[in-house]
Amino acid sequence: MEKRVLTCIGCPLGCTITVEMDNGEIKSLTGNTCKRGDDYARKEVTHPTRIVTSTVRITEGEIPMVSCKTAADIPKEKIMDIMKCINEATASAPIKIGDVLVENVAGTGVNVIATKDVKAS
Amino acid sequence: MQNYDIVVIGGGPAGLAAAAEAKKSGIDSILILERDHDLGGILNQCIHNGFGLHTFKEELTGPEYAQRFMDEVFDLKIEYKLNTMVMDITADKIVTAMNKTDGMFQIQAKAVILAMGCRERPRGALNIPGYRPAGIFSAGTAQRLVNIEGYMPGKEVVILGSGDIGLIMARRMTLEGAKVKVVAELMPYSGGLKRNIVQCLDDYGIPLKLSHTVVDIEGKERVTGITIAEVGPDMKPIPGTEEYYSCDTLLLSCGLLPENELSKTAGVELSPITSGPVVNDSLETNIEGIFACGNVLHVHDLVDFVSQEAANAGKNAAKYVKNGKTASTKEVKIKAACGVRYTVPCTIRPEEMDDTVTVRFRVGQVFKDSAITMYFGDEQVLKRKKQIMAPGEMEQVIIQKSKLADFPDISEITVKIETA
Numbered sequence: 001m002e003k004r005v006l007t008c009i010g011c012p013l014g015c016t017i018t019v020e021m022d023n024g025e026i027k028s029l030t031g032n033t034c035k036r037g038d039d040y041a042r043k044e045v046t047h048p049t050r051i052v053t054s055t056v057r058i059t060e061g062e063i064p065m066v067s068c069k070t071a072a073d074i075p076k077e078k079i080m081d082i083m084k085c086i087n088e089a090t091a092s093a094p095i096k097i098g099d100v101l102v103e104n105v106a107g108t109g110v111n112v113i114a115t116k117d118v119k120a121s
Numbered sequence: 122m123q124n125y126d127i128v129v130i131g132g133g134p135a136g137l138a139a140a141a142e143a144k145k146s147g148i149d150s151i152l153i154l155e156r157d158h159d160l161g162g163i164l165n166q167c168i169h170n171g172f173g174l175h176t177f178k179e180e181l182t183g184p185e186y187a188q189r190f191m192d193e194v195f196d197l198k199i200e201y202k203l204n205t206m207v208m209d210i211t212a213d214k215i216v217t218a219m220n221k222t223d224g225m226f227q228i229q230a231k232a233v234i235l236a237m238g239c240r241e242r243p244r245g246a247l248n249i250p251g252y253r254p255a256g257i258f259s260a261g262t263a264q265r266l267v268n269i270e271g272y273m274p275g276k277e278v279v280i281l282g283s284g285d286i287g288l289i290m291a292r293r294m295t296l297e298g299a300k301v302k303v304v305a306e307l308m309p310y311s312g313g314l315k316r317n318i319v320q321c322l323d324d325y326g327i328p329l330k331l332s333h334t335v336v337d338i339e340g341k342e343r344v345t346g347i348t349i350a351e352v353g354p355d356m357k358p359i360p361g362t363e364e365y366y367s368c369d370t371l372l373l374s375c376g377l378l379p380e381n382e383l384s385k386t387a388g389v390e391l392s393p394i395t396s397g398p399v400v401n402d403s404l405e406t407n408i409e410g411i412f413a414c415g416n417v418l419h420v421h422d423l424v425d426f427v428s429q430e431a432a433n434a435g436k437n438a439a440k441y442v443k444n445g446k447t448a449s450t451k452e453v454k455i456k457a458a459c460g461v462r463y464t465v466p467c468t469i470r471p472e473e474m475d476d477t478v479t480v481r482f483r484v485g486q487v488f489k490d491s492a493i494t495m496y497f498g499d500e501q502v503l504k505r506k507k508q509i510m511a512p513g514e515m516e517q518v519i520i521q522k523s524k525l526a527d528f529p530d531i532s533e534i535t536v537k538i539e540t541a
Contacts, residue, residue, distance in 0.1 A: 007323065009316040013509040033508070050320065053169045053182055054296060055268055065271040067168035067184050076324065083296050097188055115168065116184035 001027065004045050010036035017041045049073035053115070054086045056101050061093030061118045068101050071111045081106040093120040126150040126442045127435075128216050128230040130207050130383060133162020134424050135415025135431040136236035137190040142435030143234070144197045148442055152228065153194070153201035154218055160194070160201060161187030162238060163261070164424065166268045169289055171316070175425035186424060210387040212408050232410045232438040235384055235398065236431060239377040239416040241286075247375055249281075251338030254345075260286040260374035264293070273297055275370025279347040280304040281335050283311040283318070285422070285513075287374025292321035294372075301325070302366045305333040305349045307356065310487055312376070312513045314422070335371070336363060344369050377420045387411055394463040395419040401452065402469040402478045403437035404430070409446055412438045419465050419481070422515055426481065453525075453534055460484050460491075460538030462512075469534065471525050481517045484510045484538055492541045493518060498531035506541045 001022050008015040017031040019041050026045065032038050043049075051073050055065040074082060082105050089102045095118040102112035126148050129136045132155030140153050159165060164172070167183030174180055177189070194201070205220040214233050219225040241259040258266075258274050264286060266272045276299050280287045283306040291301045304322060309332050311318055322329050330349065336358050337348035351362035379397040381389070390399045390407040398406040398413040405412050414434035415427045452468045464482045488510040495503035495518050503518060510516060518536060525534075 007315060007319050009319045011315070011509065014315040014318075050324070051170050051180070052296075055168060055271065057271060063269065065269060067182060067268060069168075069170060069182055079296070079324075087297075097185060115182040116165070117188060 006041055006044055008032060008037040008040050010034070010040055019045045021045060048076040050076050050079060052079055052082050052086075052112075054083060056086060056089050056091050056112075056114075058095065058118060059090060059092045060120050061095070062121050063118060066091060066093075066095050066101070066118050067115045068112050069115050070105065070108075071113045074105075074108045074110050078106055078108055082108070082112075086112055093118045122215070123226065123228045124150075124230075125152045125228055126231045127152075127234060127438050128214075128228055128232075129153045129234045129236055130210070130216070131155065131162065131236035131238060131415075131417070132157075132160040132201055132203075133236065133238050133415065134164055134187065134190060134427050135238065135417070135434075136162070136234070137187070137194050138428040138431035139234045139236055139412075139414055139435035139438070140199050140201075141190065141193045141197055142432035143439045144199055144435075146436050146439035148439045151199050153199060154205045154207050154216070155201060155203050156206045158204055160191050160203070166261070166265045167289075168268050169293075172424050175423065176428060183424075190428070207383055210383050210411070212388045212411075214387075214410055230410075231442045232412065233387075234431075234434055234438050235381075235389070235406075235411065235413040235417050236415050236434075237380045237383060237417045239379045239420050241373070242376045242378055244373060247281075247373065249335050249338060251335075252341055254338070254340040254343050256340065256344035256369050257338070257371045257373070260284070260290045260372045263290055263370075263372050267293055267297060273299065274372075275299060275344075275368070277302060277368040278370045278372060279335075279349070279366050279368045280372045280374060281349075282306060282374035282376070283313050283329060283331075284374040284376060285313040285317050287372060288313045288317040288321040290372055290374070291327050292325060295325045295327070299370075301327050302368055303327070303349065304329045305335060306331050307334045307352060307375075308332070310511065310513075314513065334358065338371060344371055347371055377416065379417045379420065381417060384411075384413070384417070389413075392463060392467070395465065397465070399468075400466045402466050402474045403440075404434040404466065405437065405441070410438075410441055412441075419463070422513060426515065429479075430481075453531060455480060456533050456535045457482060458535050458537045460486065460488060461536050464536055469520060469525070471522070471529075474520075474522050474525075476522050478520045478522075479517050480520060480536065481515055482536060483512055483515055485512060487511050488538055490541050491538050494537050494539050495520075496535040496537075497525065497528040498533065500528070504539075510538065 164183035
């Protein structure tokens, strides 16, 4: 039996939630105050996801970097692989919000898109 | 001298929303003055997501949120000047500013909206002993270096203070390959959002040490190490609890202060608690026709509330330009008591107020299973139970004009925290 201890992010209360798992199956879930805590903990122990935000170096732009994000949430364990791809990427201005900077990043099927407009220099 | 109906000082989220709303309220002659090379203010460097959940019902990054308001300002054809530093504002609303193309110039405004935002508490205000080497940055400076300029400030990092920017930078530096060794927080609770503690520290195994502070900075040219120690209830370091961390960088995330140097030149009265202007329900300061909104007024945790507040200031400034000062019949003071540190606004005019006025405030400590109460004179008119309240999360109550009209003789409204 594996035991996972989480802090709920639903509100400032920050309940400490304890989840007991057996072979990837949730056996018990305790410590939450409300339904949001239950939902959060279930997702967090089975398939935690995050949005990754970073910057991509650009050429011929008014500024040296453009901010970017994954267009959807990605599996948490892929964060560092995604950062490696983002750091290897470059783009050239002009760039509009939503432009794809990295396609199918780290094989996740998710694109990295620009979150800022950048004019050409 | 140039003339404008409304001059907005600052082109960040507050200034943009205030200008847009003033224009929509029928004022054409508006000028925004911004000292940076771009509109959008601090949001440009806040590349993480989580902005705009209240306003747009989706999670945007800082630059995306800023762009929506910038687009509105462009569509409304509101004038703005970038790279322009405002030097002085007088009580007569003469604004003195300078930039490279126009040199020094003066503008006579009918109304001024203060939207200069806030700045970080620097090392000099923290009384940290030790040497003064390179490698000590405020978290926001590091954020600008990494996200806008594209430089990494260091490789091995200790962070003092667990404000949201510090937490966000712990993650950002980690993602860019730095090793963040520890976050030390003087208080027994974090000043940051739970979500940020989990997603910026726990996700990357970065320890958060509450009731700890920096007691020594080592290194002559560059930081070589930091010593932290536990503090007792008196906030003094406990001898024997010192821990040494070798590192090349110390980031400080120890609070934000409204930036009111310009407000002072105009004679605007400031609150000793918020360090922001004292305002009435229309967000007007003690100087007629000078309004304030956003982080220059009081430090917010959500930009959505900044935008709402700023829109309100813009609307009221427009009203002032059109109607001039309405002879104020009566002002009721809003008193913060029993755990409520301050309120914004500080006074309310029962005759001139909008149908509803949102009063925002912060509590002074963590309260569990308590209630927010409001009194008109001696009579309790609101009791709202709250499972948890913390200094890091802004709270609010709403005052209804119709309800206040039932209490014509009161001189004071009180907002408190009481047992549920």
